Amino acid sequence: MNYIINETLDLKKIEESGQCFRWKALENDKYLLITKNKYTVVKQSGNHLLFSCDQKDIPLWEHYFDLQTDYEAIIDQFPKEDRWLQQAVRHQTGIRILNQDPWEMVITFIVSQRKSIPTIKTCIEKICELADQPIGTIDDKKIFRFPSPEELWKMRDQLERCSLGYRLKYVISAAEAMRSASIEELELLPDSALEQKLMEIHGVGKKVASCIMLFGFHRMNAFPVDVWINRALEHHYPEGFRHERYAPWAGLVQQFLFMEERRSAKESKYAENPS
DNA sequence: CTCCAGGAATGAA
DNA sequence: TTCATTCATGGA
Numbered sequence: 001m002n003y004i005i006n007e008t009l010d011l012k013k014i015e016e017s018g019q020c021f022r023w024k025a026l027e028n029d030k031y032l033l034i035t036k037n038k039y040t041v042v043k044q045s046g047n048h049l050l051f052s053c054d055q056k057d058i059p060l061w062e063h064y065f066d067l068q069t070d071y072e073a074i075i076d077q078f079p080k081e082d083r084w085l086q087q088a089v090r091h092q093t094g095i096r097i098l099n100q101d102p103w104e105m106v107i108t109f110i111v112s113q114r115k116s117i118p119t120i121k122t123c124i125e126k127i128c129e130l131a132d133q134p135i136g137t138i139d140d141k142k143i144f145r146f147p148s149p150e151e152l153w154k155m156r157d158q159l160e161r162c163s164l165g166y167r168l169k170y171v172i173s174a175a176e177a178m179r180s181a182s183i184e185e186l187e188l189l190p191d192s193a194l195e196q197k198l199m200e201i202h203g204v205g206k207k208v209a210s211c212i213m214l215f216g217f218h219r220m221n222a223f224p225v226d227v228w229i230n231r232a233l234e235h236h237y238p239e240g241f242r243h244e245r246y247a248p249w250a251g252l253v254q255q256f257l258f259m260e261e262r263r264s265a266k267e268s269k270y271a272e273n274p275s
Numbered sequence: 276c277t278c279c280a281g282g283a284a285t286g287a288a
Numbered sequence: 289t290t291c292a293t294t295c296a297t298g299g300a
Contacts (some may be wrong), residue, residue, distance in 0.1 A: 018281055113282040119298055120281080165296030170283085205283045226281035258281075 003049045003058060007072060009065065010094025017095050017259055019215045021108055022128075022146075035064055037135050037145045038100055059074030064164050066096050066218070074249050084236040085253060088260035095255055097220060104146045106201065109208045110170045115252045117162075121130045126162040131155060149178040170203025177201055191219050214251040221248045229254060233263040 011031060022031040026105045030043040038060055040053035045119035051061055062068070075089055107127070124146075145154070150174040164171055177203075186194060192218060192270050198209040207223075213222035224242045225233075233241045236257075243250040 049277070080288060109281080110283095112280090115282095115297070116280040117295080118280095122298085146292085163297060165298095166283095166294090203283065211281070227279090228281065233300080275286055 001061075003051055005047050005049055005067060006046075006066075007067075007070070008094050009044075009047075009049070009067075009096060010196045011042065011049075013092060013259070014096055014098065017255060018117055019255075020098055020100065021117070021124050032138065032145060033061075033064070034135075034145065035060075035104075037137075039136055039143050040161070041138070063099050066099055071096065071194075071252075074252060077249070078253065084260075085256060086233075089255040090220075091263055092256050093258045095259060097218060097252060097255065098216060099218055100215055101184070101210065102216035103144065103178060104147060106174055106178065106198070107152070107171055108202070109211040109215075110174055110203045112211070113167065113203075113208065123163055127152070127159070127181075129175075130158055130161060143273055145234065148262045149159060149175045149181075153179055167203065172204040174204070177182065177213070191221060194219070195222075210251075214254075220251045223250045223254045224273045226258075228258050231265075232257045 002170055012029075013044065014020065015025065015058060019099065020033075022034050026032055030041050033040055034044055038053070038057055040051050040057065040061060042052070042061070043050045049065075051103065053061065076199065078089065079086055080086065102274070108120065113125050114123040128144040131144065131151055133140040133145050133147060133151065135145045136143045152159075152171070156172045156175065159168055159171060162168075174271070185241055191213065194213060195206075195209050198204050198212055204212070210224040213219040214224060220260060243253070246253040
């Protein structure tokens with residue numbers, strides 16, 4: 001299935017952007033994507049996205065990639081005098097805020113605390129394999145969907161195999177709490193009330209709550225502050241950073257700053273020790 | 276070996 | 289209210 005995108009979008013950058021932890025890079029620049037109980041293989045060729053999936057699922061993936069949002073128009077509203085942000089925008093053209101499953105993001109970002117991105121991926125994959133809910137196969141290998149709160153709750157005694165460490169009890173209590181929660185009702189809440197509700201979950205603090213809001217509930221003004229954002233703000237906003245200045249797109253701004261800080265750290269590391 | 280990773284809970288001050 | 293400490297695990 002060939003889908004034409006008439007705006008800039010960069011699969012590789014999105015894959016590196018620390019919001020999606022189940023993308024699997026295949027041969028020939030293809031990626032296996034999974035969300036809810038659907039999967040597809042996608043490849044980028046210029047301004048084309050080539051999907052291998054049912055025609056009827058194309059709207060799902062359009063929404064997943066947030067294609068109805070005009071990112072160029074939003075970026076055009078960023079303050080021109082913010083030189084660092086403008087540099088980040090130039091280097092990080094093509095990132096998006098994906099529309100991912102809110103419940104999966106709750107667990108993913110609870111697991112993420114004090115972990116590197118590769119080890120987060122490993123943990124999430126272990127959870128999915130343990131849950132054993134296949135939705136298809138590719139090259140004879142099963143593709144698993146993410147377990148529901150009820151399913152995760154039922155496998156609580158086996159979760160110790162997933163390298164969760166001290167986060168194990170957080171994951172179990174989140175599953176217990178979310179069994180009876182209505183995502184639809186949470187969707188209706190304003191940002192502040194949603195943040196408050198999420199922080200009632202054991203193991204969800206301010207940073208994880210804002211990640212769930214941005215990457216799970218698509219609240220584009222949520223501003224997660226992690227170690228990379230702290231570095232970016234120290235390095236480039238010594239006079240202070242007011243994220244209200246970037247409303248209602250502070251979350252997208254945060255994503256540009258996150259990506260650019262990591263790129264720039266990688267660059268200086270290479271300059272110091274080219275190997 | 277040490278240090279760090281998309282932090283949060285807990286208790287002290 | 290803000291702080292210091294503790295919490296497992298894996299990779300560099």
